[in-house]
Amino acid sequence: MAKLIIVDDEKSIRAALRDILEYEGYEVDEAKDGEEGLDMIMRTSYDVALCDIRMPKMDGLELLQKANEASKGTQFVMISAYGNVENAVEATKRGAFDFITKPPDLNRLLITVRNAIERAKLVQETKTLKKRIYKLNEIVGESAPIQKVKETINRVAATEARVLITGANGSGKEMVAKQIHEKGSRSNQSLIEVNCAAIPGELIESELFGHEKGAFTGASARRVGKFEQADSGTLFLDEIGDMSLSAQAKVLRALQENKITRVGGDKEIKVNVRVIAATNKDLRQEIVNGNFREDLFHRLSVIVIHVPPLAERRTDIPLLTEKFLHDIATEYGSTVKELAPDAMMYLQSLPWTGNVRELRNVVERLVIMCGEEITLEDVKAYA
Numbered sequence: 506m507a508k509l510i511i512v513d514d515e516k517s518i519r520a521a522l523r524d525i526l527e528y529e530g531y532e533v534d535e536a537k538d539g540e541e542g543l544d545m546i547m548r549t550s551y552d553v554a555l556c557d558i559r560m561p562k563m564d565g566l567e568l569l570q571k572a573n574e575a576s577k578g579t580q581f582v583m584i585s586a587y588g589n590v591e592n593a594v595e596a597t598k599r600g601a602f603d604f605i606t607k608p609p610d611l612n613r614l615l616i617t618v619r620n621a622i623e624r625a626k627l628v629q630e631t632k633t634l635k636k637r638i639y640k641l642n643e644i645v646g647e648s649a650p651i652q653k654v655k656e657t658i659n660r661v662a663a664t665e666a667r668v669l670i671t672g673a674n675g676s677g678k679e680m681v682a683k684q685i686h687e688k689g690s691r692s693n694q695s696l697i698e699v700n701c702a703a704i705p706g707e708l709i710e711s712e713l714f715g716h717e718k719g720a721f722t723g724a725s726a727r728r729v730g731k732f733e734q735a736d737s738g739t740l741f742l743d744e745i746g747d748m749s750l751s752a753q754a755k756v757l758r759a760l761q762e763n764k765i766t767r768v769g770g771d772k773e774i775k776v777n778v779r780v781i782a783a784t785n786k787d788l789r790q791e792i793v794n795g796n797f798r799e800d801l802f803h804r805l806s807v808i809v810i811h812v813p814p815l816a817e818r819r820t821d822i823p824l825l826t827e828k829f830l831h832d833i834a835t836e837y838g839s840t841v842k843e844l845a846p847d848a849m850m851y852l853q854s855l856p857w858t859g860n861v862r863e864l865r866n867v868v869e870r871l872v873i874m875c876g877e878e879i880t881l882e883d884v885k886a887y888a
């Protein structure tokens with residue numbers, strides 16, 4: 506049931522609003538001034554606050570600001586006296602959901618309250634989902650090399666520096682890119698990913714920069730490319746070592762000038778994109794072999810984060826295994842299985858050429874195929 510609070514110094518208004526809202530089935534509390542209102546909002550989770558603007562001790566605007574600073578998620582509907590609409594408009598500019606005028610029109614009041622409750626629920630849901638995604642993307646590991654990776658992420662996330670992430674397949678490069686984005690100032694904008702190895706050479710330029718209608722056979726409509734989609738956000742160029750030389754030249758220009766041109770177009774489009782790239786190749790060797798542009802390498806690699814293979818951080822295997830046992834149980838809606846100590850030691854001794862991805866797959870297989878306690882024999886059979 507939705508929980509509401511009425512903050513108003515006029516007793517008669519509080520009583521009238523309470524009657525209407527309780528009749529609609531809402532749970533309603535009251536506060537007689539801004540100070541008392543703030544105190545109650547800090548202690549209880551309210552979906553909506555119906556809040557007078559002019560009140561003794563603390564006015565409605567200050568209360569709104571303080572509650573928002575504490576990220577309580579309560580939606581404010583301001584109640585303003587007739588003729589004092591400027592203040593109410595000011596309140597919506599400062600983050601109030603809406604305002605109603607005194608004396609309130611019943612229908613408008615109920616519709617506004619219902620919409621504000623809807624918004625409060627959405628805000629809450631988004632918060633929960635973000636937390637869950639954050640947990641799923643959490644980089645697990647206490648070994649010295651992984652701690653160094655995490656420290657570097659924390660240092661670079663807040664900056665605009667381009668980052669090149671290197672490491673073998675399945676070692677966690679994509680996770681690192683996601684964390685940099687999530688911890689940085691662009692986290693409210695999009696993170697757009699392009700797997701350069703998965704896109705055929707002749708299509709990569711149109712994928713990255715978009716194309717105009719009729720630019721080539723099959724281009725039946727205008728298409729916006731990944732650089733434009735990532736405007737104001739982050740573009741993650743995975744497997745950059747597999748990009749064709751001609752696409753590399755265009756990416757270089759985009760990075761130098763912050764402008765792109767769609768394939769078949771002549772208009773220059775300004776883009777503001779933070780680029781993070783990743784590769785499992787030795788790009789310096791690729792430069793020697795003539796497959797990668799040195800100037801692009803320097804543009805991309807302001808900061809280099811190397812994610813070591815799992816075999817070089819075996820002490821992380823128990824923590825990773827625990828995390829995967831939990832994640833997979835949540836995914837399947839089942840109970841979390843236990844791994845026998847000797848089974849864990851055996852897991853730690855395996856070569857892990859497929860790195861963390863391989864470990865996750867093995868744990869998933871074990872969860873599906875084995876009983877409540879996963880034994881050494883199970884691991885020998887399925888790893």
Ligand SMILES: Nc1ncnc2c1ncn2[C@@H]1O[C@H](COP(=O)(O)OP(=O)(O)OP(=O)(O)O)[C@@H](O)[C@H]1O
Binds near residue numbers: 673681828
């Ligand atoms: N330190 C870690 N903690 C938790 N999960 C991890 C960690 N490293 C990798 N993973 C998980 O392992 C899998 C592979 O990781 P990821 O896709 O980031 O690797 P990658 O290096 O980008 O692989 P590829 O080079 O093949 O694209 C994912 O499921 C990821 O969630």
